[in-house]
Structure formats: structure tokens, C-alpha cells
Amino acid sequence: MFKLFKSTALLLSSTAVLVLGLAGPAQAKVEGDTIILGSAISFTGKYSTNGIHASNGYNLAVKRINESGGIRVGGKSYKFKVKYYDDESTPARGAQLAERLIKQDGIKYMLGPYSSGLTKAVAPVTAKYKVPMVEAEGASRSLFTQGNKYIFAVLSTSEQYLASAIALAAEIAKKNGKKPQDVRVAMAFENDPFSLDVRAGVVDDVSKYGMKIVIDDKLPRDLADMSATLTKVKALKPDLLVVSGHSKGAATAARQIKEMQIDTPMIAMTHCEAAKIITKFGAATNGFLCPTQWAETLSYKDSLFGSAADFDRLFKATYDGYKNVPYQAAQAAAAVMVWKDAFERANSFDTEKVREALTKTDMRTFYGNIRFSDAGNNIAKPMVLRQIQDGTLNVVAPSNWASHKVEHPRMVNY
Amino acid sequence: MNLSPKTLAAYAAILVCGIVAPFLFPNYTFQLAMLWIMILFALTWDTMGGQMGYNSLGNIFFFGAGMYICAVVQIAWAGYDVAEYTAHFGAVKIEVTYAQYYGGLMVGLILAALGCVLFAIVFGHIVFGLRGPYFAIGTLGVALAAGELVGTWDYVGGGGGITVPFYPGEPDARSLLYYFLCFPLAIATFSFLKWLYSTRFGLAINAIRDDEEKAEGMGIHTLRYKTIAWASSAFFLGISGGIFGNMVGFVEPLEVAFPTVTFGIFMVVMALLGGKGTLWGPVLGATVFHIIKETTWTYMLGWQWVALGALIIINIVFFQQGILGWAQEKWPERFGIKVEGDDSGREAG
Amino acid sequence: MLDNLLILTAVPVLNVQLLLDGLFIGAIFALAAYGLALVWGVMNVKNLAQGDFVMMGGYIAFVMSKMGIHPIFGLPVAIVLMFAFGWIVYRLIISRVIGRDMFTSLLATFGLAILLQQVLNLIFGPEVQTAESGFEIRSILGGMVTVADIKFISFLLTAVLAAIVVTFMKFSRMGQAIRATAQDARAAKVMGIDTDRVYAFTYALNAAICGAAGVLIAMIWVLQPFFGLAYSIRCFVIVTAAGLGNLPGVIMAGLGLGAFEQFGGFILGAEFQQAIVVGMLVLVLLIRQFQQGRQRQAVV
Incomplete structure (x- = not known):
């Protein structure tokens, strides 16, 4: 058995080293x-x-x-x-x-x-x-x-993605003569590092205003269906629904919100643009709040x-x-x-x-x-919040960037 | 077992190559370390799949379990509360001294190994009831379920993952440290399996592969043998997982710890490519696979995965004997095989 | 978890929503699982590429809706295309693994699954896609329960497809040949049945069934190149639970799994929905293994 291998093994280990050694000459900076x-x-x-x-x-x-x-x-x-x-x-x-x-x-x-x-x-x-x-x-x-x-x-950074959506919910509650503490929030976040970090930011903000979290579901990364979560939304009728799960989460959520005719007055989700939900699901996406790092x-x-x-x-x-x-x-x-x-x-x-x-x-x-702050994140640029209004994305918050007024409750006819 | 001077010289040469390689090619230390892990993957898979005929698609489970055990132990050893630490999604920075780092790593690796052995014994009693393809699907299920369930477990960071304490010294020393953990580990795995296959144990698991009922009839306590075989795979895989978690620095359930369709399937492919049921086949397969992968992979822009799928199909359908099996057929005399055939092993596998 | 149970008791009408959603999707699972039972029973091939065939069918519907054709017409197109595709796959790969040990077919189809999902990914990208039916969505029971017409239609279509396949298996020449081959391939061969052709037809038929299931999935759920494995696992769960020769069992297990997933996701939280399916696989395999030995069984 070894007759061949003492040579093969030697050959292998040396070629392994050689091939790796020769692959790709180092470039200068x-x-x-x-x-x-x-x-x-x-x-x-x-x-x-x-x-x-x-x-x-x-x-x-x-x-x-x-x-x-x-x-x-x-x-x-x-x-x-x-x-x-x-x-x-x-x-x-x-x-x-x-x-x-x-x-x-x-x-x-x-x-x-x-x-x-x-x-x-x-x-x-x-x-x-x-x-x-x-x-x-x-x-x-x-x-x-x-x-x-x-x-x-x-x-x-990620805690800012939905912060202005929470602030907006508090503001609207006050305007309608309610307390921010009365606002009930439903959350559905993908189970991945980014979305969980966004979630942590939302949880902080929500507890700052004393709002109540009524649903807190995490979506598996390969889930094609979030109707179980949305069924809960139907039962509990929260004032605000927040969803984050890259493009995949946005597309799945938008489709099933449409299909289950979810009538939550305020819905915020990340990655609306990347998921192209407006072209895919049309009028049903009206009123969605979409945070963005930048808008043209x-x-x-x-x-x-x-x-x-x-x-x-x-x-x-x-x-x-x-x-x-x-x-x-x-x-x-x-x-x-x-x-x-x-x-x-x-x-x-x-x-x-x-x-x-x-x-x-x-x-x-x-x-x-x-x-940059000492920690290295950019502290000079705010996130903006856009709302889908009649199929276009309009900036609605923060107020110094807002070009349109926020529509509340969202106007959608299923 | 008697080794001829020539064979001894060959082993010595491999050892020397292994030791000097990272110094000759200091920029490739990481990839060389990965090579040893790949060899370990293929070898441990072959213990089950090749030698014993139990084709597991879920061995990656032990890799991930070891990785998580080691990471948690390291964090705790450095004096942090793990639940507290993960609750902040890695927002807490872990400061470790050398003593803490080495201590945590060592204890972590030991516990990873022992924990995985324990898992192997427990799961072994459950899944060894499954035969043939059911075993393959069942183990695949275990690995997939582990990834999903760990993702829901907040104590270890859930889907957000967990950041391992970072080596406190210079980056080059770090690479060398991991290399000199991976290299001896792979050598130890090889030596252990070589010894194991040469004992009665090797014959027993071969007998299980060839005909489990008959083996049982001959008085072989099959469950015990199967469990020991799986536990020894788990032992080495657990340690390799612990090391790999440190090499990456960031552990998360689906992509790093329980990557069923990458590392999990690479194990099988490498062992089959080299020739399953042999000692050197997996080593050969892993080496060839790793070199091809490292030199071509990043330039294929997505087609590499298509190629991987095609490789699996071609390998299993047309070339199931693997490189070594093919060589044995071609030049049986060089392997000291008389023509009455060493084919049984492959057919029944 | 307890809160979620409380919601269900407080608003019992939600049970209807979960049950309906579960049954509608479960019917499609059962359809794909029936295909798996077919190849498994007839040719003893465990097809791990099952879910990827489903995805391929879905993408056919997606492409058609992109071209402005209603995706429901994707059904016949997917059936034809996938039948041809299945035949080719059989000739190239499956015909060479039949009769080899069973791990060979499992790994070969796993390789095929990886290959297919990656090709889909190269063509369509990793984003989630859908094919919109544009049909009405009805709300019943005071708006608490919504049923999209497309779900109802696809449920009916599933039933029709299943009926067609069953009739075909019972009465056509080829169907009889398939059943004969499943019972005893050697005897069938002696009796002059071209078993190779039977196998090719069976595998192609399975691909066609999966393709049809995929079209329906595209209109009800979402498509993504890497979702295939989840469907393969569901098929395995259903078939293992039901046994091979048991069409009513497959249907019941399919519907049951669909409902189980919905209720499980609701009660335990969505993060467990995927884990439930995989956990079921291990569980069902174990229970089944202790119950029955390995034997080939006839289908239908």
C-alpha cells in the first residue's frame, strides 16, 4: 500500500505548498x-x-x-x-x-x-x-x-433605520389625542445580524416612548411564508407594524400583507426599494414607510x-x-x-x-x-424616511428633509 | 505495525514539509491551515462513510457544535457573562490577555471535543436505528435542524451570531498559532485512524459495512462499534470547529457553524474524489479539491457552485471508485494487491 | 408561546385562517410528495432534487408572467417542459444510478439539486420573485379571514391534477406498466415491458408534477433559488410518514404538514417554522424506521 504513497504523499504536500505559493504574485499597494x-x-x-x-x-x-x-x-x-x-x-x-x-x-x-x-x-x-x-x-x-x-x-448605523418611524408613530399618537404609551407595536425581523441589530434599535426606541410590543417574531432566513405572523397582526390590531429582512423579507411581507389585507394604519419596512415592491405589488403597498440611507x-x-x-x-x-x-x-x-x-x-x-x-x-x-466619530461611524448624515404615496416614494421625515406630509392612516383599498 | 525505513522517511518528509510550509510561504498560512482542516474533514467522514458504510450528510453538525462550545467557553473564560454579552449583539468588546486567551482556547477546545463525543453518543443511539439512505437523510436533518435551532437560541446570540475573543497579539503570530493547531490535529487524526483501522476495530466496522446483519450474527456489538466510530469522528471535528471559529472570528449558525451545503458536502465530495474506504484516498481527495478550489474558485463568479454540483454527479455516477480506487485498478501490483480483488469495499459502500 | 395560544382561544376564528392557509399550501406539498413517492416506489430513487424541480416550475410561471402571459397558463407549459427535462435528466444521470446502492442515487440527486439551484441563481438572481395572479382576494367571517381566490383555484387544480395522474396510473397502458414494474421489475421485464422506458417515463412524470406544483407555489408563496431544499425535505417528511403505496396517506400527510407548519409558526413563533419541518423529518424517519423494514411497495 505504501509503495506508491511515500512518493505520492511527498509529491502532494510539496506541490500543495508550491501551487499555493506560486498562485498570484503579490501586488504592491x-x-x-x-x-x-x-x-x-x-x-x-x-x-x-x-x-x-x-x-x-x-x-x-x-x-x-x-x-x-x-x-x-x-x-x-x-x-x-x-x-x-x-x-x-x-x-x-x-x-x-x-x-x-x-x-x-x-x-x-x-x-x-x-x-x-x-x-x-x-x-x-x-x-x-x-x-x-x-x-x-x-x-x-x-x-x-x-x-x-x-x-x-x-x-x-442600524438603530437609525426605523427610529424616525417610531418617532413618527409617537407624534401621530399625540396629535390624535392619545399617549405614545398607547401605541402597540408588532415586529417581524429576519433572524440575521443586520435585522436583529435593527430590531435592537427599535426595541430601545419603543421602550423610550413606553410603547408596547405585542408581537415579536423572528423570521427564519429561508422562510417563504410569514402568514402566521400576519394572522397574529390581524388578531391584535397593532398601531404599527415593522418588518426588516433584506429584500427577501420585504418582498414576502408586501405580498402577504396584500393577500391577507392587513389594515394596520402604519407599516414600516426596510429594503422597499431593493425589493422593488412598488412595481411588484402596486397599490397594496401604498402608505408603507421605507427608511433609506439616501434618496435622489x-x-x-x-x-x-x-x-x-x-x-x-x-x-x-x-x-x-x-x-x-x-x-x-x-x-x-x-x-x-x-x-x-x-x-x-x-x-x-x-x-x-x-x-x-x-x-x-x-x-x-x-x-x-x-x-466620522471616534468609533468610525458617520455622524453627519441622517437617515430619511420615505412613504409610498400613489406609487412614488416621498420623503416624509425627518421634518427638515420632508417634501410631503405623511399619510396616516395609510390609504389603501384592497 | 512495521514501517519500512522508506515509509518512515516519507512520513518524516510530510512532517517536515508541514512544519516549514508556513515559514516558506508566510502569506499563505491561512490557506495551508484550511488544507489541514479539509484533510481532517475528509478523513473523519470516511471513517463513517467509507469504512463503515454509514454515509452521513450531517457530520458538519459536530463542526458547528464544537465551534459554539469553544466560543462560549472562551467568552466565559475571559470573565464575561455569555448571555449578557450576546444580548448586546457583540456591542461589548472582549479584552483578553495572552494567558486568558490561551487558557480559554485550550479549555474551549477540550470541552468542544468532549461535548461532541457526548453528542455523538446521544445522537448515535437515536440515528443508528436508520439504515442506508435513511441514515443519510436523517443526519442531514439533524445538521439542518441544529442550524435552525441554534438560530433561535438567544443565549448564543441566535441568528445574530457571536463574536469570538480576538487573539491579542500580532496578526502573523495569530495565523501561525492556528496553523500549528490545525496541522498537528490533522496529523493526529490521520495517525489515530491509521492505528484504528489496523486493529480489530477496523475489521469490525468493515464487516458492518459489508453486511451488518451477518456482522451482528458473528457476535459483533454493532451499536457499540458504530458509536465509537462516530464519536471519534466527532472528537476531531469538534476541535477543528473550535479552531475554525477562531480563524473566522465571527460565528453564526447557518453560514459559519452549520454550512450543510458547503463544508458539509465538501467532506463527502473530497472523500469520494480521493477514493472512499481507503486511508490515503480522503487525504488525496482533500488536497486535490482544496488546491483546485483555492486557485480557481474566486475567478468563476458563481459557476463554481454549478461546477461543484456537476463534480458531485460525475464523481458519484461515473467515477465512484475515486482517484485512489482508479489507481488501484490500474496498477494493482503497486499497491501490493493480488488480483483476487479488493473491490468488495467499494461495491458495498 | 402561551400568549399565542391565548390569542387563538380569544379569537377562535383565526384557527380558520391558519387551517385554510395550511390546507391550501399542504395540498401543493402533497402533490410534490406524490411525485417523490412515485419515483421512490417504482425505481427506488430518493430524489433530493425534488424541491429544485418545484422551483424550476415556479420560475417558468415567473418568466411567463414577465412576458405578460397569465402565470396560470404556466401550468401546461411547466408540465411539458419539466416532463422533457425530467426525461433528459433520467437519460443522463438517473439511468446510471438505478440499481446501484441507494446512497448513490441520493448523493447524485443532491449534486443535481446543488447544480440546479445555482443555475437558477445565475439566471434569476438570489432575490425573492413572485408571479402575480391578479385574482380577487375575498374576506370572509367579518374580515378576519381572507382567502385569495388563487389559493382556492390552485387547491382545485391540485385535486384535478391528482385525479388525472391517478386515473392515468389505473387505466392507461403506461400506468399499468409502471405499477407492474413497481411490483416486480424483473417479472415486468420478462413480460415484455420495457422497464427502462417505464423508469424514464416515471421520472419525467415526477418532474412534470413538481413543475406544476412550482407554478402554483409561485402564485401563492414566493420563489427563491435556494428554497428548493425546504420543499425536498417536506416531500421526504410526507412520503416517509405516509408510506409509499398510500395515496390517501400522502394527501393526509401533506395537508397535515401544511396545517402543522402554520399552527406551529403561530404558536411557537415564526423563527421555529423552518425548524419544525426539519425536526419533523428526523422524527418521522425514526418512527417509520422502527415500524417497517425496507421494502419496495407499489404505488396506488
């Missing part, structure tokens, strides 16, 4: 006039739709920056390039690929992956190697409580893309098949702009100097203002 950013992002698997939105955002910003003069460092102009890996939407793979980008490809500047779960897996690795990461798609609060000095997030109707501006509406047009012209530009793409583009800004202010490629510069970021972009 800056090659010639190109600055290489690295990102492991979901091109395949369950997050691939949003992963591709994000990578489109990265690519568009890179293209735009390269075309309009590049990045000025030390009196010389540089271009951006992004080195991508596909993390297959699993955290285990994401952590491995972050390691690979840093160790084998010599990446010194990272862009984030899609989703909180993936960012949670990648962030400790980049921090340990002291590689700064500007991320645009990981909203979980727990990312910013670890004392991680190398993470910078352009988006608002907001009055933000910058010199690179112009206004939010300009970005919207450019994005649609560049990539086929977008009716609405998802905020996932907009914030990804903003992340690349943060890198450009930081390099230019640091005027260096030294990661520590660039990191220093990142901490002092104070930008106005088409996506919103960006300024």
Missing part, C-alpha cells in the same frame, strides 16, 4: 500611478444583488475620479483600481479573502463587503493588520464598539458627481436595468470619494498617515455629509 484598493464582496450567493449594486457604485466612482484628474498626491496624479474577490455571501469566506487581499495581494487600503455579517467577519482582520477600511454597507452598531481604529463607515431627491451636492439627482442619472446611464438607483450603490460611490479625499489630505501613501487623514474627514458629497 501602489503600482506606478495606480492606487489599488481591495474588496471582497458578494458577487454570488444570497447577497449578490446588493453586492453587485455596491460594486457598481465603487466602479462608477473609480471611473469618475480617474476621468476627472485622479488623485493628487505629492504633486503627482494617481488613479484608482479595485481588486475584487467574491466572498460568496458567507462570513467564513469573507474573513479568508480579507486575509488573502492583505497578505498575498499586498492591499493596504480596503473597501468594505456587503452586509453587517460580512463586515463583522472582515473588520477584525483588517484592524489586526492595521489596514484602514472604508465601508459602505455594514450598518450594525456592534462594528463601532470594538475600539477598531481602522474602520470608517459612510452610512448611518435630496439636495446634497459635490463637485465630482454634482447633485444627488445627477448621480442618479449618471448611474442609470452607465448601468442598464436600473429603474431606481439603490442607496447601496450611492453609498459605495461615496466610500471611494472618502478614500480620494483622505489620500489628498494626507498627501502620502503611508497607511497610518492616511488613517489619520480619514479620522479628520469632513466632506459634503452627493450622498450626504460625511464626518
Whole structure:
């Protein structure tokens, strides 16, 4: 038995080492006039739709920056390039690929992956190697409580997603002569890191107002049906129903809310846009409140893309098949702009100097203002809440951004 | 067992390669560590599937169970209340000293191993009532149910997952630490199984594979043998899960701990690819699979999974004997096989 | 959990809603499970790609509704296309695993399941999709219970399809040949039945049945490339619980599982709904294993 194997085994172990050793020569962080950013992002698997939105955002910003003069460092102009890996939407793979980008490809500047779960897996690795990461798609609060000095997030954290919906419910209760304490809340959240974090934020807000939680269901990740939860909603008649579960949760909820003719006066859910519920379920979605990180109707501006509406047009012209530009793409583009800004202010490629510069970021972009707290999250940009009114999304809160009044109770005829 | 000097030299060479590899290729430490885990996966699956004829689709259960046990122990060892910690979805940062980290890791791995052995004994008594394909479906059910149920268990963070204490030192030292946990573990697994198969025990589980009723009739206490075989798989898988949880740093139920359709099915594919029911087959299969996977996987943009499905089908339908089985048929004399055939093992598997 | 039980007793009419939802979806489970019982009984192949066939059927309806055709017309289209697809799969793969040990067929179909779900994912992306029927939604019992017409229609269609298949099995030449082969393949062969063709037809028929179930699922629930495994597991639960030669059993078990899932999800909380199905699988397998040995049984 061993006659063959002493040689085979030897051969194998040495080839294993050799093949791995030779695969992919290590790149430098800056090659010639190109600055290489690295990102492991979901091109395949369950997050691939949003992963591709994000990578489109990265690519568009890179293209735009390269075309309009590049990045000025030390009196010389540089271009951006992004080195991508596909993390297959699993955290285990994401952590491995972050390691690979840093160790084998010599990446010194990272862009984030899609989703909180993936960012949670990648962030400790980049921090340990002291590689700064500007991320645009990981909203979980727990990312910013670890004392991680190398993470910078352009988006608002997850507790803000539905905070204004809760505030709105309290406001309306007062207006109708009731107390916020009378408001009864039904919650259905997907059982995943992002949604549970949103849920934690909602629970905090709800208890702040003294509201009552009457339903608290968690939806399994591969559930095609939430009618059991909605049946409870029918029985208990809550004043507010909140749902969060990425695009999958939004689509399932919208369909079954329609089918079961749920008449809750106020319904808030995340990922309305990404799930395209308006086109799919039409008038039945009227009155849904949808939090968004960014909207093309907001009055933000910058010199690179112009206004939010300009970005919207450019994005649609560049990539086929977008009716609405998802905020996932907009914030990804903003992340690349943060890198450009930081390099230019640091005027260096030294990661520590660039990191220093990142901490002092104070930008106005088409996506919103960006300024990082000590923990690395963006504290200069609010979330806005939009309501579906006659098939269009109108900003209804917070009041300084609102273009329309909120409709309450939601006007829907089944 | 007598090893010839030449064989000994070959083993020594593997050991030396294993030890120097991370120093020769420091940038690939993580992938090399994964290689040893993959080898362990294939070897432990083959104990059940190849040697004993019990094709489990749920061995990944022990991997995940070990991972969770180790993570919880590590957090508790560092002086944190686990329920309190998970209630904040990882918003609490765990600070550990070296002593705490190593202590927690060691105790965690030991308990992971013991816990998994316990699980194997308990579940063994339940699922070993199932035969053939029912066993495969039943174990698949156990692994899937474990992922779902752990996801509803708030103590371990539910679907939000749980963050493992991070190694306090330098990142390169961290990679080396995990490498030098994975490498000896895989070697230990191999050596243990090699010894195990050479004893009466190996013959007994082969007899169970070939004809369980007859084996029972011969006075073999089949349930005991089956349980021991499963428990030894569980022992090593549990430890590997504990290490892997630390390598990733973030444990969550469906994708990291109980990934039934990735790692869970890789185990089977690797063992079949190399040739099941042999000692070296799984090692060979795992090595080939891992190298192909690491070099091509990220460039195939989704088609890799289609390719994986196709590989399983082709492997099982057209090439069930695996690389090693094929080599044995091709050059029987090199394996010291006389022509009266060593085929029984594969047919009955 | 107790609160949820209290709700059910306080508003008993909700039981009607849960029961109806459970029965409507359970009927579709039973349809797909019947297909599994067929291939399992006739050719002893445990088809783990069952749920992925269902998803394929669903995506056929989805594509048709995208093209502006009402998805209900997807039913005949899916039946024809999936029948052809099943035949091809049989020729390429299944014909080579028949008669081999049973793990071979299980793993081969598991490989097929992975392949199919990934191809669906590449074509349609991982997002949830639906095919809208646009039919009326009725509320009864004072608005507390809603029944979408499409659910009712699909329930009737399921019954009609099942009746057609049963009649076919009873009276047609091919149906008789299938039953003969299931009883004793060797004897059937001796009697001049082309068993290979019978197997191909059976497998293709199963794919067609799954395709039809998928079309209905697309109009009632939602589609996603990776949901297939859940349906495969449901089929296994139903078939194992009912036994192979037992059509009434399959129907009862299917309806029962549908209702059980709804009530379980309501009472324990939605997070347990998936765990319930998988838990049922293990449980039913164990109970069944102790009850009966392994033997081939005729279907219907």
C-alpha cells in the first residue's frame, strides 16, 4: 500500500505548498500611478444583488475620479483600481479573502463587503493588520464598539433605520389625542445580524416612548411564508407594524400583507426599494414607510458627481436595468470619494498617515455629509424616511428633509 | 505495525514539509491551515462513510457544535457573562490577555471535543436505528435542524451570531498559532485512524459495512462499534470547529457553524474524489479539491457552485471508485494487491 | 408561546385562517410528495432534487408572467417542459444510478439539486420573485379571514391534477406498466415491458408534477433559488410518514404538514417554522424506521 504513497504523499504536500505559493504574485499597494484598493464582496450567493449594486457604485466612482484628474498626491496624479474577490455571501469566506487581499495581494487600503455579517467577519482582520477600511454597507452598531481604529463607515448605523418611524408613530399618537404609551407595536425581523441589530434599535426606541410590543417574531432566513405572523397582526390590531429582512423579507411581507389585507394604519419596512415592491405589488403597498440611507431627491451636492439627482442619472446611464438607483450603490460611490479625499489630505501613501487623514474627514458629497466619530461611524448624515404615496416614494421625515406630509392612516383599498 | 525505513522517511518528509510550509510561504498560512482542516474533514467522514458504510450528510453538525462550545467557553473564560454579552449583539468588546486567551482556547477546545463525543453518543443511539439512505437523510436533518435551532437560541446570540475573543497579539503570530493547531490535529487524526483501522476495530466496522446483519450474527456489538466510530469522528471535528471559529472570528449558525451545503458536502465530495474506504484516498481527495478550489474558485463568479454540483454527479455516477480506487485498478501490483480483488469495499459502500 | 395560544382561544376564528392557509399550501406539498413517492416506489430513487424541480416550475410561471402571459397558463407549459427535462435528466444521470446502492442515487440527486439551484441563481438572481395572479382576494367571517381566490383555484387544480395522474396510473397502458414494474421489475421485464422506458417515463412524470406544483407555489408563496431544499425535505417528511403505496396517506400527510407548519409558526413563533419541518423529518424517519423494514411497495 505504501509503495506508491511515500512518493505520492511527498509529491502532494510539496506541490500543495508550491501551487499555493506560486498562485498570484503579490501586488504592491501602489503600482506606478495606480492606487489599488481591495474588496471582497458578494458577487454570488444570497447577497449578490446588493453586492453587485455596491460594486457598481465603487466602479462608477473609480471611473469618475480617474476621468476627472485622479488623485493628487505629492504633486503627482494617481488613479484608482479595485481588486475584487467574491466572498460568496458567507462570513467564513469573507474573513479568508480579507486575509488573502492583505497578505498575498499586498492591499493596504480596503473597501468594505456587503452586509453587517460580512463586515463583522472582515473588520477584525483588517484592524489586526492595521489596514484602514472604508465601508459602505455594514450598518450594525456592534462594528463601532470594538475600539477598531481602522474602520470608517459612510452610512448611518442600524438603530437609525426605523427610529424616525417610531418617532413618527409617537407624534401621530399625540396629535390624535392619545399617549405614545398607547401605541402597540408588532415586529417581524429576519433572524440575521443586520435585522436583529435593527430590531435592537427599535426595541430601545419603543421602550423610550413606553410603547408596547405585542408581537415579536423572528423570521427564519429561508422562510417563504410569514402568514402566521400576519394572522397574529390581524388578531391584535397593532398601531404599527415593522418588518426588516433584506429584500427577501420585504418582498414576502408586501405580498402577504396584500393577500391577507392587513389594515394596520402604519407599516414600516426596510429594503422597499431593493425589493422593488412598488412595481411588484402596486397599490397594496401604498402608505408603507421605507427608511433609506439616501434618496435622489435630496439636495446634497459635490463637485465630482454634482447633485444627488445627477448621480442618479449618471448611474442609470452607465448601468442598464436600473429603474431606481439603490442607496447601496450611492453609498459605495461615496466610500471611494472618502478614500480620494483622505489620500489628498494626507498627501502620502503611508497607511497610518492616511488613517489619520480619514479620522479628520469632513466632506459634503452627493450622498450626504460625511464626518466620522471616534468609533468610525458617520455622524453627519441622517437617515430619511420615505412613504409610498400613489406609487412614488416621498420623503416624509425627518421634518427638515420632508417634501410631503405623511399619510396616516395609510390609504389603501384592497 | 512495521514501517519500512522508506515509509518512515516519507512520513518524516510530510512532517517536515508541514512544519516549514508556513515559514516558506508566510502569506499563505491561512490557506495551508484550511488544507489541514479539509484533510481532517475528509478523513473523519470516511471513517463513517467509507469504512463503515454509514454515509452521513450531517457530520458538519459536530463542526458547528464544537465551534459554539469553544466560543462560549472562551467568552466565559475571559470573565464575561455569555448571555449578557450576546444580548448586546457583540456591542461589548472582549479584552483578553495572552494567558486568558490561551487558557480559554485550550479549555474551549477540550470541552468542544468532549461535548461532541457526548453528542455523538446521544445522537448515535437515536440515528443508528436508520439504515442506508435513511441514515443519510436523517443526519442531514439533524445538521439542518441544529442550524435552525441554534438560530433561535438567544443565549448564543441566535441568528445574530457571536463574536469570538480576538487573539491579542500580532496578526502573523495569530495565523501561525492556528496553523500549528490545525496541522498537528490533522496529523493526529490521520495517525489515530491509521492505528484504528489496523486493529480489530477496523475489521469490525468493515464487516458492518459489508453486511451488518451477518456482522451482528458473528457476535459483533454493532451499536457499540458504530458509536465509537462516530464519536471519534466527532472528537476531531469538534476541535477543528473550535479552531475554525477562531480563524473566522465571527460565528453564526447557518453560514459559519452549520454550512450543510458547503463544508458539509465538501467532506463527502473530497472523500469520494480521493477514493472512499481507503486511508490515503480522503487525504488525496482533500488536497486535490482544496488546491483546485483555492486557485480557481474566486475567478468563476458563481459557476463554481454549478461546477461543484456537476463534480458531485460525475464523481458519484461515473467515477465512484475515486482517484485512489482508479489507481488501484490500474496498477494493482503497486499497491501490493493480488488480483483476487479488493473491490468488495467499494461495491458495498 | 402561551400568549399565542391565548390569542387563538380569544379569537377562535383565526384557527380558520391558519387551517385554510395550511390546507391550501399542504395540498401543493402533497402533490410534490406524490411525485417523490412515485419515483421512490417504482425505481427506488430518493430524489433530493425534488424541491429544485418545484422551483424550476415556479420560475417558468415567473418568466411567463414577465412576458405578460397569465402565470396560470404556466401550468401546461411547466408540465411539458419539466416532463422533457425530467426525461433528459433520467437519460443522463438517473439511468446510471438505478440499481446501484441507494446512497448513490441520493448523493447524485443532491449534486443535481446543488447544480440546479445555482443555475437558477445565475439566471434569476438570489432575490425573492413572485408571479402575480391578479385574482380577487375575498374576506370572509367579518374580515378576519381572507382567502385569495388563487389559493382556492390552485387547491382545485391540485385535486384535478391528482385525479388525472391517478386515473392515468389505473387505466392507461403506461400506468399499468409502471405499477407492474413497481411490483416486480424483473417479472415486468420478462413480460415484455420495457422497464427502462417505464423508469424514464416515471421520472419525467415526477418532474412534470413538481413543475406544476412550482407554478402554483409561485402564485401563492414566493420563489427563491435556494428554497428548493425546504420543499425536498417536506416531500421526504410526507412520503416517509405516509408510506409509499398510500395515496390517501400522502394527501393526509401533506395537508397535515401544511396545517402543522402554520399552527406551529403561530404558536411557537415564526423563527421555529423552518425548524419544525426539519425536526419533523428526523422524527418521522425514526418512527417509520422502527415500524417497517425496507421494502419496495407499489404505488396506488
